[in-house]
Amino acid sequence: MSIEQTLFARCDNKCELCASESHLNIFDVPPANEPRADKSIMICDTCFGQLTDSDTCDTNHWRCLNDSMWSQVPAVQVIAWRQLKHLTEKGEDWTNDLVEMMYMEPDVQEWAAALEEEVDDSEPTLDSNGVRLAAGDSVVLIKDLDVKGANFTAKRGTPVRNIGLTSNPEHIEGRVNGQRIVILSCYVKK
Numbered sequence: 535m536s537i538e539q540t541l542f543a544r545c546d547n548k549c550e551l552c553a554s555e556s557h558l559n560i561f562d563v564p565p566a567n568e569p570r571a572d573k574s575i576m577i578c579d580t581c582f583g584q585l586t587d588s589d590t591c592d593t594n595h596w597r598c599l600n601d602s603m604w605s606q607v608p609a610v611q612v613i614a615w616r617q618l619k620h621l622t623e624k625g626e627d628w629t630n631d632l633v634e635m636m637y638m639e640p641d642v643q644e645w646a647a648a649l650e651e652e653v654d655d656s657e658p659t660l661d662s663n664g665v666r667l668a669a670g671d672s673v674v675l676i677k678d679l680d681v682k683g684a685n686f687t688a689k690r691g692t693p694v695r696n697i698g699l700t701s702n703p704e705h706i707e708g709r710v711n712g713q714r715i716v717i718l719s720c721y722v723k724k
């Protein structure tokens with residue numbers, strides 16, 4: 535069977551991410567050196583467009599990952615995991631629980647981590663010591679911060695767990711006093 539036939543048989547003519555039955559495309563999950571069925575997924579135009587152009591991200595569309603994250607196909611797991619992480623970085627709350635619930639075999643986890651590094655060509659977000667921060671890191675505030683609009687002061691020493699990165703390398707997002715706020719990365723340390 536060709537790769538395409540293998541994939542069509544595997545996906546049952548449905549998008550492997552959102553189960554749509556519209557036009558399907560083969561998406562090679564990086565790092566893809568050569569086309570292989572187990573390194574590719576079959577996805578619809580909507581999923582394909584959003585995965586390849588992150589500016590068109592429609593958060594609600596990705597609710598489909600609630601189901602597809604449980605796929606038995608490692609390549610689907612890897613993409614579901616990465617997309618959930620991206621949505622978390624964009625400030626979504628619901629995705630974080632899913633990322634934590636997700637189960638991947640160790641080798642699949644490695645693949646997902648490698649993928650994350652590969653696509654990460656943005657400017658690094660650094661803490662006050664110049665240490666690179668990643669989404670999901672825990673940091674501590676190094677000074678008292680007045681939180682604008684929320685009427686409280688986040689005290690020096692306050693831990694902020696599971697931070698999110700933003701498109702601005704000087705800003706991170708994190709939860710303090712139950713509120714998600716933007717913090718200058720120069721005021722935290724890992």
Ligand SMILES: [Zn+2]
Pocket residue numbers: 549550551552553554577578579580581582
């Ligand atoms: Zn789809």
